[in-house]
Amino acid sequence: MTINLRPSQALRLWQQVTLSEVRDDAPDLTMRQAAILLTVYLDPPPHTVRGLAARLNVTKPVITRALDSMGALKLVSRHRDERDKRNVLVRRTVEGALYVERLGDVIIAKAKELPI
Template identity: 85%
Template sequence: MIVLRPLQALRLWQQVSLSEVRDEAPDLTVRQMAILLTIYLDPPPHTVRGLAAKLEVTKPVITRALDTMGALKLVSRHRDEKDRRNVLIRRTVEGALYVERFGDAIIAKAQELPL
């Protein structure tokens, strides 16, 4: 287990954020990133209603975030054929590559941290 002091954790967050800006990666808000990581790290299925409950936000908040991430092709939305009231959120190849690259960036920046 890696143990970081608060300033080290903040430095890591700063360095990863700077790396994302410099690489011209999609500019996601913290909320959008939380939603994206939930979609990719937690087992599916994911629905707007389920994401709203998990993140303790409203469905319109999730919908706005998904609009942005959908335009970036990080996720896709489809009606649930079993229950047309539900919207299923699906992973995409672009999204999977983005999340994997983001994880790699965290590892790289963590290895650069002074002990």
Template identity: 55%
Template sequence: MLMDQNPLSTTDSMLDWMDTLIAYVRSGDPDLTNRQMAIIFTVYTRRGPHTVRGLAEKLKVSKPVITRALNKLGQLGYLRRQRDEADGRNVFVVGTDKGASFLDRFERFIKSDAEKRDKGFPARGEAPSFANH
């Protein structure tokens, strides 16, 4: 069955998010999964302390799933594990300067592209400014 050119009724917010995602993929920044993005957003925007167990409960996934995502985010320098000085059995997940910088850029790209769209450009389907950074 062939699909129409625009089979779904989309809202402006969905189109804005699509433009941001396309621009992010084009940006050259690491291509993070939704799960990795959810973890990094949680650690940087929600009061901690954050643990593997707590993140797993929040996202409703297993601890090994969180561990794999943290391994990648750690390799990128966006998050790090820090042993609890009071109880060495506990390991916290904490942000880094590099991770904060990544999220700051991501937020600026979203705001910048939204402001440009509000002013009438770029037209849908054109590369937003995020793609040129």
């Protein structure tokens, strides 16, 4: 499926989705947190703090701070890698999966509202 949007339409869609999220009672994620969350849920596991830092081109402490906030919201969880104790695995949660699924539904609904 190919979707062709002009830049103004793409920006309008992004605006409508973000407005919907701000107005809703959903967790208010930063762009970095959203990028981490989508990476964890859309890319195949395993995910590590080190791997996420490399993927987002930021330091491990930056990822750790974001994961602290996201963990408090139960969107992800962290566990020591039993095979390599130096690694911290980032895992999906039921709450996080529901959040991502709902976000996808919001994007689809808002895209359908775009003027042609």
